[in-house]
Amino acid sequence: MSMSLADARYFLNRMIGLLRRSLASLRTRGWQATWQRIRVHTRTLPAPRSAALYLPEALPFAPFSVPHSVEPRVSIVIPVYNHVGHTLACLRALAAHPPQVACEILVVDDGSIDQTVQWMPQVQGLRYEVRASNGGFIDACNDGVARSRGTYVVLLNNDTVPQPGWLDALLETFSTVPGAGLVGAQLLYPDGRLQESGGVLFQDGSAWSYGRFESPEDPRYSALRDVDYCSGAAVMLPRALWDQLGGFDTRYRPAYYEDTDLAFAVRASGHRVLVQPASRVVHDEGTSNGTDTQSGVKAYQVRNRGVFAAKWAAVLAQHPAVGSVPSPALLHRHQRQVLILDEVVPQPDRDSGSLRQYNLIRMLIEAGAHVVFVPTRREHAGAPTEALQRLGVEVWYAPFLEGIGPWLREHGPRFAVVMMVRHHVASECLPLLRSYAPAARRVFDTVDLHYLRERRGAELAGDAGLLRNAQRTRTRELAVMAASDVTVLVSDAERTQLQVDAPDVHVELISNLHEVAGGGAPWDQRRDLVFVGGFRHPPNVDAMHWFIGEVFARIRAQLPDIRFHCIGADVPQALHDLAAGQPGVLIHGFVPVVTGYMDEVRIAVAPLRFGAGVKGKVNLSMAHGQPVVATTCAVEGMHLRDGEDVLVADDADAFADGVVRLYRDEALWQRLSAAGLRNVADHFSLDAARETVRRVFLE
Template sequence: MTISWAQALSTLHRLLGLTRRAGSSLRARGWRATWQRVTVHARPAAGPPMRALYMPPNAAFQTFSLPFSAQPVVSIVIPVYNHIDHTLACLRALAAHPPRVACEVLVIDDGSTDATPEQLPNVAGLRYEKRAVNGGFIEACNDGVGRSRGQYVALLNNDTVPQPGWLDALLDVFEKLPDAGLVCAQLLYPDGRLQESGGIIFADGSGWSYGRFESADDPRFASLRDTDYGSGAAMMVQRELWDRIGGFDLRYRPAYYEDTDLAFQVRAMGRRVLVQPHSRVIHDEGTSNGTDTRAGVKSYQVRNQQRFSEKWTTDLQKQLPVGTVPSPGALHSGQRQILILDEDVPRPERDSASLRQFNLIRLLIENGAHVVFVPTRREHGGQATEALQQMGVEVWYAPYLHSIAGWLRVHGPRFAVVMMVRHHLAKECLPLLEKFAPCARRVFDTVDLHYLRERRGAQIAGDVAMRRNAERTRLSELQVMQRCDVTLLVSVAERDHLQQDAPGVHVELISNLHEVAGPGEPFAQRADLVFVGGFRHPPNLDAMEWFISDVFPRIRRALPTVELHCIGAGAPNALLDLAGQQPGVRMHGFVEDIVPYMASVRIAVAPLRFGAGVKGKINLSMAHGQPVVGTSCAVEGMHLVDGVDALVADDAEAFAAAVVRLYSDPVLWQRLAEGGLANVTEHFSMEAAREGIRRTFFD
């Protein structure tokens, strides 16, 4: 296999970067923490989690119970015509894993002549409704929806086995996307392969089941996305919208193309049609009508394609040409496609950089972009990856992502913008982008100026080797900036600093991005101090070592009952031992939900002695109405004024005095709480970032 010069250069930059970062980590973190980081990089990439499919036991009929509500949010409508064994399997699956939402289950019997009329009335909670005459699938569905009582209707074939969580996943789309009108499930064959993840309609009205026979976990098919249509075998629609449309169009009786027509009707009314891959439903395709389009009911598929094409002639001119092989690039060709390259997917509950990136992605999607995220470690990040997929982000991972170079060779040309995160990754990827995505705008997201942080850490430590390493980082970062079209910084202070070192670099400010939560509990209902920050980040470790050793004992002498809540993963044993020796220090480690600490603890402390960028811990506290006491380094570039929206102190005695003063003064506390909220709203809210995002990614 031949390797291009771009690939060789990228590999060389990666190896050199890993070696240099390992040396830097040894000096800053010690050998144990460095070894842990090395093993993370060396281990094989983790693929998506294994999901066992649920199949109900095939047993003789015995009565069982279905979920039932007299005031359902969702009505599950199942049209049936014979095939009682399939119907029972479907109902048993609903009984075994009932949805969280209030629902009702209606079976609409379209004239069955097998055991259906005898057995189904004995299923507790089931609304069993018999039609007077057989009218076919379309009439049975329309009849069933007309009898339903829910705000939403889920149409479900009787030859399906819905998997746990299928209904809640469909409903979740409507709750998150107000413009959703029709949401379809991902259909699987009984062996687990994809039957379809939404459908594609070509310009002649013919269809393509997207993903057929592929893996359901393949990144091409695993993200929430708009689709041309979805199978009526498992879909959810708002009842009000269904009624306005008039249900399935009777011109397609008895069956076929009615679901496709419904999707086009939904879009014509200004609503979206989406496929939800987290809603998985096994479908025994062809149970009712077979698969031969030359005979039986299935033959109507050929006739109805013509009827559909005649009805939607104008709209079909916008569809993909016949003969096109569908791909993510082709399906999103009408959108601005943006690629983000980072080592891992963001985990917004763990660090401020991840929260900023997660909210940036949200804003890109809100502006109409299709976002693709490629973690260079190639790992599936579990719930973090799934959270992005549920936003509509196309996330790639092993085993479907073999190498960054190979992936870019195939996908690179489709991107208008590529954003690389942190200088060492950008240095590795730039040769590949210059070869495989030459027309894309290259954006370098610094997260913070690494060389500035490293230089300050070297000054605190008095370490000559660390100072030399900071200079190498400076040269690396500046070289990357020179080769990129836009460099993202998070603070005015960093921009001013960079203007001295690289005045010709095109810079945009996109700072931390926060939702403004509000004031939280009042002064009298709050108590204690809190620090938030992961301890694999050297500035946070140094901050807590200094605070617990030199500052907190002074605070305890004035406030004997106050406690320090220290939240963050990766605390080394030395810090834990130090905390154990100091009364009042509580080390919580990683906390899944830190909002209660933001809303109920009286003061946040940010005792950072070195660092760079904007401190998410301060933004997060202020967004919850929690005043902050920080060092000059901590509040740098955050538009904070001492005594107006924060208190600032740098030596141990002054820092302790500031905390004690604020802790005991409700008037000062209230003034800083209100000032902090105003600061976040003006400088660090989602709205504040929109203009910079437009210039960077859309102009």
């Protein structure tokens, strides 16, 4: 495909932006760190790799045991009729990788005449239930569920091999997705190709297995999604809902379309039907009844399509016409589709900007929007990417994302809103959006005013070259704002600044977004000091050099047993060297879960001497009832008052005195703890931002 003018401009802008940021990085980070950042941006991306499929070896039968609980939360119902080899493979997979949740496994024998009747009683922990006579798949499932004891029930074909973690991923969906009623697994062929990631129904009742024969890692099929139906080969639903709906409709006896009918009934009852690709199950399609719809039980598939179409005619009238090709645009046609463009996917356990973005995405999904995330670096980030997919975010990456321009050319028209994160991403992508998504509202998320942060850092360093760079950043950042429909800021202080620098820009405020966690441990059970912040952010590096080098010794002179916990990824060696000569300083580096430090350490410090935006480290501590001693820069635009919500000091002696005073004064500590919790609830919680999010993205 030839390169358009918009594509060429994107490539040129991207290369120029990378060169500019590299030159600035040389001044602030040095050549080694800069070279590493250049390599990240220019390296060839490997194809994403999923774990190899688990397929148990076909060994001669010998007794073994399967997971079993006398008080199961989940009942796995496996209807069988002969094909004992498949049943053994299924049970061996369940035994090899037992679920975390308490479960029971029922094999419901619908009249087998092979070795099923000899071998199943020898499987320890298995509930082997034999039906009085053969009645077919529907009757076997209804009978099996009636005998189950779990709060949730899973229907699992015997010709499946569940993959590790499959059951827990299904169950987790019910606790994380409001209104979930039926959740199905992603089905794979034994060779690893995708068999189905949910199903699509057309107006005549015919079906399309979405993603059939494609890669299961394709972004179109890898995210949690509402679907028309899920194959009954591996589905979970609450037992109470199954009973309410009466189980499988017996008009479809002996089999076929009963699972599709159940999905429609679940949705008609006000619940959602979803596919969870994090749950992977290998399915040897056609084992029981073959694939020939002209004869045998399989012929009921043709007959039952007519039965189904007549029963659900009014609903099916709203479905796509026969001949439509399912695509993300078609499947999400009833939702407002929002595209987010950023360099990488958010990692909310590493920085406050990522946490804000992650919580914004959660809010959009909860409001009914379909969110698509495209990282311009085209990287699959592993666990952070999978976390978004579990939320229901359609995340694109190489090799399926060949380039931003070609992707927007294909997908751009489906978006109502496009949010560009950070000015260099926006300046690169704006020409493409004008060409390929002309109807979309263009939202520019500054994260913070980069030119303001750069200018303050240059002034602190007394570096005229950095000051000139900051002025160039200002020019580019304001140009992006002028070309965008809405500019999103994080603080009132920045909004005030823009009233002077760019009064005509349409500005909205969406600050840091935090859950209010609560008070944590009381004052007398807390010890020490803590700082949390990633060290790819120059203001954090400077803050720690100042605090460890000039402030902490003053504190320790008055509190000789106190320790300081420094937490954050990518700690530079110079900071390790500085800390090595300071008793009581503990450099922890990256800590995946910092909750313990928020709930058990007495005071957080935020000694930032330059920066911009709102400081997530301050919000995070206050959301846990942990008081903060901070500089004026660190609390800028955060609605905080010195002595009432926070203690503020800007020189080493005053900062140390504030820490010692707060550390010793329980009454002051209690007052600041309560005030911090109120501040987060009033200004930095998800509820505080809902109206602005609705106005910017959903109207």
